[in-house]
Amino acid sequence: MSFIEAIKRYQESGDTDAIKMIREAMNYDYLHSPTGLTFDKPEMYVAFRCLRLLRGRLATIKYTLSEHGLHSRRDSPEYIFGEFAAAIKGWTGIELTVENFQEHEKYLASYLPTFVDLRHAYERIIGARPTIWHMLTNEIIEENWPELEAALKYALERVDANRSEREIVRYINRATRTAYLRTQFEGMRRVRRDGQSRYVEPKYYGPIYAIFGSASIDIGRLSGRQRQLIHRISEIIKKDYEEGRIEAYAVDIKGGYRIINRHIAEKLGMHEASLSRAIGRISVKL
Known part of the structure; x- marks a missing residue:
């Protein structure tokens, strides 16, 4: 049965032969492929792209071990x-x-x-006995297989199996990548700094960090009125976090939640500009 036929069977009856064909093709040693990146089976192009989705984890093996899975x-x-x-x-x-x-x-x-x-x-x-490289590669694939399999199913359900083989492979690769990365970045925030962006996992470092970007702040040097303001802001932050209202906060490059002055000002019944000036004066003191 061809890969295209297997895709049609999956769409018609849920038969998983197409997924099994891709998983089997992921065992191929693409690093030493005698034909480069030209393959005789379409599922091998899909398998290769799936391996590329894991390239960060596989690169860990590549740079800590030799291509044979050993040290030299x-x-x-x-x-x-x-x-x-x-x-x-x-x-x-x-x-x-x-x-x-x-x-x-x-x-x-x-x-x-x-x-x-x-x-x-x-x-x-x-090839009668797997190399350590092969065993570790398979271990990484198995660890990430549930997410990869779900992404492949997403793609196989939506691809037009009446298109050309090239178009089918291209669509599956694109849709699989989109679905897989969506699961990887679920719950993460995109942060832009210096013209670049990265995804970070949000973390709660406490209300003082959320206000100033550092948890090691001594507010003892502030005036009574300023300490009272910080206390009121801190109570809002703690309540928001406990009740799951994290969408109202930004995230910095370290992943730490940071206040958005407009949100805090609304909670305090202040103008945003007034709150920004007050926090600015406090920051200078600290």
């Missing part, structure tokens, strides 16, 4: 096999290769006390 080239199965082959040639005269390994396997198993390491290297080279 010397830990790669090819290097380990080559070291064994060089030693075996010196000891026995046998020119061991991946191609003739099985021919000499029985003898080497009885000859080498560390044969199991040689065999594991051989199995990883031929």
